[in-house]
Amino acid sequence: MHSSSQSSETNQQVLAVPLREHKGGLMTAVKATLMRDLTLMLRRRGEVLNPLVFFALVITLFPIAISPDPELLAVIAPGLLWVAALLAALLSLDSLFRSDYDDGSLEQLLLAPQPLVALSLAKVAVHWLLTGLPLALMAPILGIILALPAGSYAVLALSLALGTASLSLIGAIGAALTVGLARGGVLLSLLVLPLYIPVLIFGAGAVQAAILGDGVSAHLAILGALLAASLMLAPWAIAASLRISING
């Protein structure tokens, strides 16, 4: 190890590029990240549409595999819709940080003088906007073909909208942990699916309660509580996981 000595004259000189104080601008950064990811996703429409097509396809498979009997389908419809939506949301998770990791912009995200927690939250928000929300809006249409009893359609959409937000947050932890791995896709589902179970229980439970005519507010409140908890805790885990993955 050696480092040659250097005259110290240059050290005294005034910086033409002055040192800057960090002056906020968090909202600017978050908004730009939101816009950037939205633009990127909307330019690759296929990636936005894939989970939706997958959702519709899986729902089509069940009546074929089980029975076309509307009465039977009506009983299992809430669970089927929720499981299929959950899998569809999972499908698109792997790409959440993947392209940023590959092209080096993830390092830049980590080195921005803004909290990584907020920036990664912006990325997750885009994932939900373009996956969870469309799935929730599409679910009632698929409910019709599964003979979902009337009166539960709004609850289905609402529970999915609330639930998929938690799913995106929890799933992003898994995506961040596996982004540095060559074949992280299968591992991602192994990591994330067990953590999805509470959301699934209360999401499908809400729709079932609506069908039975019970109150749904308790279910939706718990889904909201799960979302609040994920919102508080998951971003920290995502940020920590991204830092680990970038060390690879």
Added chain:
Amino acid sequence: MWAFIHKLGSPKWFYGISAKLQPWFWAAAALLIVTGSLWGLAFAPADYQQGNSFRIIYVHVPAAFLAQSIFIAMAVSGLVFMVWKIKVADMAAAVMAPLGAAMTFVALFSGAVWGVPTWGTWWMWDARLTSMLILLFLYLGVIALRGAFTSRDSASRAASVLAMVGVINIPIIKYSVDWWYTLHQPASFTLTSRPAMPTEMWLPLVIMVLGFYSFFIALTLMRTRSEILRREANKRWVQDLVNGQVEEAR
């Protein structure tokens, strides 16, 4: 306090102290498990409802306890590793995971076998069994994630984060599964929830639980020692230690 933590952090120190502690825990484990087994199998009275199949409780419950405790221990070790960068904590977490998965499997298997005389079926979506099954998947996830990284440092950190995320989720999963189970109520009673047990029934259970915990500690100490040797093979103190043993053998 700080000095103590850093002392604990030194693999060399841990290797020495664990050698002294280990025999005691093995002895305690053997004594407690043998006593508990004999008592539970031969001396505890049969259950008035379930008859002798009730004796499965003496392996099912300790295994289930351990399965949950090991996950918590793993997450705590992960936290210690992440916060204080104590490598021994990560080594312990690494060797705990397979034992935890094994205990979860034991709890699941004994529960399923117990289900045959009790419910007349091998599997019931009982709240406790369902939570155990999910716990098994959580364990498999941590083990798989650790194995997936080529860099061990990254593997350790990733596994620590996942263990911590898992441990936050375990109570949520447990409560939601309990809630889900009571909503659907497919069975009239659960395996292990029962009115107050007579002393001669629960005392052997306590002994078994303590025995299993001693076993867990003893095995973790032993395997952490191996893990230390594996990871520190190039360190001076390990080489001196081995050299000493080689010379002794001459």
Added chain:
Amino acid sequence: MAFDSFAEFLAMGGHAPYVWSAWGVTALLLLATVWHARAEQRQLLKGLKRRARRANSARGNAQ
């Protein structure tokens, strides 16, 4: 003693297959983990010693 004879103990009041399979699998797994841990430790030490001996003899030759 909850049983009158050893045969009765083995029969477990008709629940023998369940009780003994659950206990058997548990015992097997516990013993297997201990055996595995011992084998692991022995193998490691053996490898380390082999390496140490080779290093020592290499040093001896050099002198």
Added chain:
Amino acid sequence: MSLCLQARQLACERDDRWLFQGLDLEVRSGEIVRIEGPNGSGKTSLLKILSGQLSDYQGELFWNGAAMNGAREHFLANLLYLGHAPGIKSGLSPLENLAWYQALSGEGGHEEQRLEALERVGLAGFEDVPAGQLSAGQQRRVALARLTLTPRALWVLDEPFTAIDRHGVADLEKQLVAHAQAGGCVLVTTHHELTASPLLRRISLG
């Protein structure tokens, strides 16, 4: 006001192998410091540690005399890091890419600034082409446009000359010297031989 990045007794262990140990270094205003060493000697790891990405190291870092932990935000606000990968999104145009980088540091910025920066790196006319259609060298130039677009005192550049043609290399080299002369500071790894300059200092690893 000058800047100073110090490392004391820096050591990095990757999977039981020491990449480097006991490394003391000090980087000040007006210097170009080239980190040298064979492949796998830890050049990239050192740059990642010095730029605050890798936290898995022993030793201490100081930014202008203050411990890095407390000064991290100020440090990041004055750092420009370019890694192996250029960090350019192929689905976005060069202008959009630069706009995001500007916003990341909290400034809205103006389109004229971005156009000007692109022109300086010879990408006039490519502003609105999706970056995926540009060549590797052109993508690298988009990343290099950040050097002028978002002025920062400390540049940490990991192989910045990759995929750039001879003309571009000369330009970039001039830019590095100018930056150091203006009181900035450059930390760089490269396989390309830099022209000797009184500002240039070498640190070799491995």
